[in-house]
Every structure is written in structure tokens, then in C-alpha cells.
Amino acid sequence: MTTFTDPYSSSRETTEGTVFSVTGGDWNELVTEIGATKEEHIVVNMGPQHPSTHGVLRLVLELEGETVTEVRCGIGYLHTGIEKNIEYRSWTQGVTFVTRMDYLSPLFNETAYCLATEKLLGITNDVPERASAIRVLMMELNRISSHMVALGTGALELGAITPMFFAFRERERVLDIFEMISGLRMNMAYIRPGGVQQDLPAGATQKIRETVKEMRKAFKDNATLLIGNSIWMKRTVGIGYLDLAGCTTLGITGPVLRSTGLPWDLRKTQPYCGYENYDFDVVTTDTCDVYGRFLVRMNELEQSLRIIEQACDKIDKLAGAPVMVADKKIAWPAQLAMGGDGLGNSLDHIREIMGTSMESLIHHFKLVTEGFRVPAGQVYAAVESPRGELGAHIVSDGGTRPYRMHFREPSFNNLQSTSAMCEGSMVADIIGAVASIDPVMGGVDR
């Protein structure tokens, strides 16, 4: 080897190769010698079963030490073929399938589907005001429950376990309201083309107002735990950076887009279901990082509470109004009510179709088994789901079944940004970035 006259280091050749002895002072020389050897890239599979990946998401990481050089997402582990399945079901049955796509925000799926169907039917202006107000109420409650899961699981994955308990406690309150109104906690199939399935039970708005008061107080628990918490901020500030240019080219909407500073919210810009009559603010931050998205979601909770209160007022004012479109060729034939045995029933309707009118019976039968016919055409209707723009592209051929139904799911687009957000950062930051995107794999894979 070279003759070292440096008093601080020497080297000698051994059977194992060159051994360097360094006593200080020439680390640079040593590092350049070693640097000639190749770096090691490890490929790690964060497989579909992993507690930190929001469902069955597969991340293939190429690591150089702790730094991530490449991230690739593998999806499709929850592909259910819902879109093809709907082609064999009637328009009303489609709601039950669609509701299970993005299972954290079922009512948004239903609303997008119903808005598109109503657009095709041409009855968008005939949907009763009370039905629209109930839709808004249910959607905002769903936004709260979905954000609670996002915050809870996001915090859990980054190591903060207590926020998850608080978040799920609030979620249970919302699920209680859902159960009271629609009968189910999740996947309710409550919003149908033409209106909603049944009216609110007595005392619903009262209970909702009480719950809103309790939730306002309870949201502070999580806020005091996390906002300004130095550990939380070290894990989330500057992580998962994606600015406005990146968002628009990747087609990203929702809290991720609003964390870049752009106040784009479909409820304000392209309102549906009467959102233009509600008073609320669009929440933005401008830090483009995980902390910004977290703040956006926390503040959207308060805005949702405002909308819920206004919707309750509206519903109370419209007491007694119908909740289904008036056209009998489209509306679901029976207005359900809770029978004495606890089962849903509509005894008046049954008395009529079984006792008095044969035509009503035939009409009911045809409507339920065959379904209504939707004129041919294609339509795209979008709603602002907790994750972004949820769009339904529906093609009808004039029959009783959708010809083609495709959902543009926000999580599908938002997940594409993991590579842009995570490459160059450390492994632990991937968890935070994916949690801030808040993907729901049911929506991604459909």
C-alpha cells in the first residue's frame, strides 16, 4: 500500500484486506477509501398486513440506511369488483354496494351515487328540501366520524396512543346518532335516489344538539394533547411535503390540497344538496406538511359542527315535509316506520296494497323488484368527502340497472403522492405521510 507518514493513522494488509488504524485527524481520508466500495440498498416490503398502513396497503421501500430512496405502493388487495357487481343490480340496490367502498364515509359514497342518479333522472331540483337537509346533516356527522378515525389512527401510528381513545369515544357518539336515525352504525344505505330512506325519528334533532355540545367540549381533549406538543410537532412538521404544483398535477384534493393554502372545497365552489345556504368556513393552512393537514382536519371538525347545528334548525323548521321525491315512479314505495315489534314496517301502506288496491300492489312489486328506469346518458357528480373529491361517473342505457358505474375515489389519487412525499425522508416519516393522506383501501381498490 502507500507509505503513510501520517502519525495519526497507519494501515496494514492482512488476509481480511486492508486494516486501517486511525487515531484521529484524518477521517476524511478514511471515508474516501471506504467510499469507493458500493453502498447497500435494502429492499423492504411493508406488506399488506401491517398495523400502520391504514388497511391492506403494500409499500415496497428501497432503503439506504435509514433514508428511503424509493417508495412504491402496491394496491388491489381489497379489490371487490363493486363496480362490475352494480351492473347486475337495480339503481336502488346500487346504494348498498356503493356504501361499502369507502367504508369510513359511507354516506358520502351514497350521496355521490344518488346525486349522479338524480342528475340522470333529471330530478335534482325535485328532491325535497328536508331530504337535502337530512343528507347534509348525515354527511357532516360522517365527516366528523371519519376525521376521528383519521386522527386517532394517525396518532396511534406515530406513537401517541391516548388520542385514539378520545377519537373513538367521539366516534361512538356519532355512531349512536347514526344508529338512532338509520338503524345501522356503518354502511347504512340510508341515502337513496330521490331522497332518504326514512324520516328522522322523534327527538333526533334534540339528541343531535346535545351531542354537538358534548363533542365541542371533547374535541378540546385531543387538541390540548397534540397541538403545540413538541414531540408531535417534531414528528409532523416538515414531513410529507407536497406543494400546490404537486397536488394539482397529481389530481389531489381534500385536506392535502387545503394544507397547501388553496381553499378549494366543493361544498363552497360547486355546492350540492343546498350547501350554499349554510354558513361555514373553508379551513386551510399553508405549511404543506403533515402538521398542516392535521390542523386542517381538526378545524374542519368545528366547521362540521356548525353545519350540523344549522341543518338541525332547518330540519326542525321543515317538520312534516316529505323526505322522498314526489314522483311515484321513482320513489321507494313504502315510508317505513318502526312497528310495535321493533321491525321496520309501514302498516298503512301494507293495508293499502294488500287490502284495497291491486294496482298499488303491482306498482310496489315492480318498483321493488325491477326498479325504476333511468334515461340513457352519462353523468359525473362529485361531492367533497373527508378525503377529497369523490366523483361518480355513471352511464345508463335506459334500463333498470346502471350500465357502468365508476367512482373517482380521492384516496386512489392521494395515495399516488406517497412517492413524492416520502422519497428522501426517513422510514419513520413514511408512516406519518401515509397517515396524513388518510387513505381508505376500500375506496382505493373498490
Place this chain on the structure above:
Amino acid sequence: MAPRWIGMGLIMGLEEKLPSGFVLTTVEKLAGYMRKNSLWPATFGLACCAIEMMAVGSAAKYDISRFGMEVFRASPRQADLMIVAGRVSNKMAPVLRQIYDQMAAPKWVLAMGACASSGGMFNNYAIVQGVDHVVPVDIYLPGCPPRPEMLMDAILKLHSSIYDEKLGPNREAVIKSVEEAAMNALPTHQMKGLLA
């Protein structure tokens, strides 16, 4: 229910060698008692049922830490119970089987929800029609999604059947009788129910 893993030739240890009778009964009860009282689930939440499973595990209102089960182990090596919560697609089925294989015996499988039990409402090309096509299931839980209380009921029923599991020669006798019953059972298409 016959313990399924015995077919894989795993030797249970000392309790296999003990004679049947009074001694073994007490050992059975002891082993069953210990096994059921801290059953650690493996995280296998797939879809909507996973959210209800999280509601059960999160101690907010429905709390499974009263059974010692709130520790959902991410690593299958440390888990006893695999709660398959959600629809299993064809792409996910090999992963499911691999996780099941990686679990150490004794292990049990709970098929949560209609999709895991039988394919649910998704009778199509993409979904495995029942997780028992892939892994042996010990208890099926219907619902879409099942309420948290239903999940806890299923877990408690599983607990009681784990408590009653036999060891050694008793277990082999149970397996034999179950197999005989299955061989002589009336086929489904010959059963006359309300539809016939």
C-alpha cells in the same frame, strides 16, 4: 370443535403423554383456562369490519381488554387468534394463508362478518367466497358489519369452546367422533327446510 392444527403433526408436549382420566381432565381444564384468558389477536383487519374491530379494541365503549385481548399483535408469531375482519380478495388470499401459517400453534381463526364467512354480498370474481377456503375457521360471525357486541359474543363463545378443548387421547377421540359425524351427516341439498 376439533383442534385443526393436530392434523399438521405438531406434538403438543407433555399433556399428550399423560394417561386419560381424572388427571388429564384437570390438566385440560387448566390448559383451557389459561389459553382462553389471554388470547392475543393478530391484526388482520381488511375492510369495514376492521373498523368495528377497532371500536371493540379501542376501549372507548366496548372494551376487550377486560379479557386481556386489547393487545393486537402485529407479528403473527406472537398472536393466538386471527380475526379475519373484512372481505378477502383473491390477491389477498395467499397473504392470509401465509400469516396463518406463521402463527404458532395453538391458534384459532374467527371469521368476522358476512364477507369473511361466505363471501357476503360480493358473489363475484374478486372475492374469496368464505375464508374457510383458505384457512380453517373455528367460529363464524355473521353481520355486515357485526356490531361490537356481536364480536364480543363471538369471542366469548370461542373462549368457552377453547376452555372445553380436550387433550391427548381425549382429543383424538373427539376428532374421530367429529369426523364420523361429518361423514354420516345429511348433505345440504338433501335437507328439507322451509323451502322444500
Place this chain on the structure above:
Amino acid sequence: MSDHGMFGTHGTGDTSGYGGLVRSAATTGSSERPYGSYFDDVADDLERAYPAFSDAIERVVVDRGELTLHVKREKLVEVSKILRDSLKFEMCMGVSGVHYPEQSGRELHAVYPLLSITNNRRIRLEVSVPDNDAHIPSVVEVWAGNNWHERETFDMFGIIFDGHPGLTRILMPDDWQGHPQRKDYALGGIPVEYKGATIPAPDERRSYR
């Protein structure tokens, strides 16, 4: 053909009279000016920015308050670039494939909903290709978010997007044969049996088309 006499059904048993009706889903006509709302502005701006407008755009359809531009596949990337840069349609909401088996020569359609945040507008691009030559140029260079959408459309329909950086299956397992959402692909599904009765799979049941 067994002998039932006068009783029992022959065929599907559907007596509605609609069984033999063949319906076509896609419209073939084109809308005429004025289109209404902001669609005229969009069409005018596009014509100004892209003089070869009439070569590239086959039809313009305005239906149910939405504008659809049917674009020739060769000009798709050009039109997309102009829509994105001059007309400010910054976001593309993805690609949706539709399969119309009865439209021979134009069986596979790819639909691109576009969104302009600046002008708060929505339009739609539609490209039709035949089954035996299902190639569409990829717009990933124009809107990077279409990467996965094009992979999904390839996976589900078999449309090959030329120029896509990595066109592989995304939702189905990598070695799956066939493209599931095409109309000639069966739904799959098994008959469900319970105590003597069998319910056939959803696509085999009596259909009320």
C-alpha cells in the same frame, strides 16, 4: 325440449315484454351551438387556442348540464396540453373506461373528467377505440395523477396506454388472465345453496332489462 304442456315457463319467464328490447347506451348525435352556460366559452377558447379543433374533436355533446368533447385518440395529448395550459383545466379526475360491445369499431371508451380550479368549470373528454386495436396515447405527461388510473383502465378493460411509464395490473393479481370489467367477462360468483334450493350467481339470474 321437454313437454310442460301449457304450464311452466319457456325461456326466462319474463313477461314484461322488455326482454327482447336491445338498448344502446351511448348517444351518437352531436349537440348544436349555442351550448349554453360556460360551454360556449370553453369551445370558443379551445378553437382559438387550437386551430385544428375540427380535426381533433369528433363530436361535442351537451347533456344534463355537462359538456363532453369526443377527441380522436391521435390528438388526445395535444388537446390535453392545450386544455391544461391555455384553458386552465389543471386537474384531471382520472380515466374511466366504458365498454360498449354493440358499437363495433368503437367498443372501448375512455372518459377523462377535467376540472378547472381557476375558472371553476368541469368538462369531459371521451376517446373511443376499437376492440382489436385498443391503444390510446397516455396523458401521464400532462396530468401525472393519471398514472394509476390508466393502469386501472388497462387492468379492467385491456386498453393499452402508449407511453405510460409502467403499465401493469394494479387491482387484480399480476398474473390474472382477462380484463374483468368488460361486458364479455362473466361476473364470476357461485350459486348459493341452502336446504334444497339454489340461488344462481347474480349474472345468471332472471334479468329485468
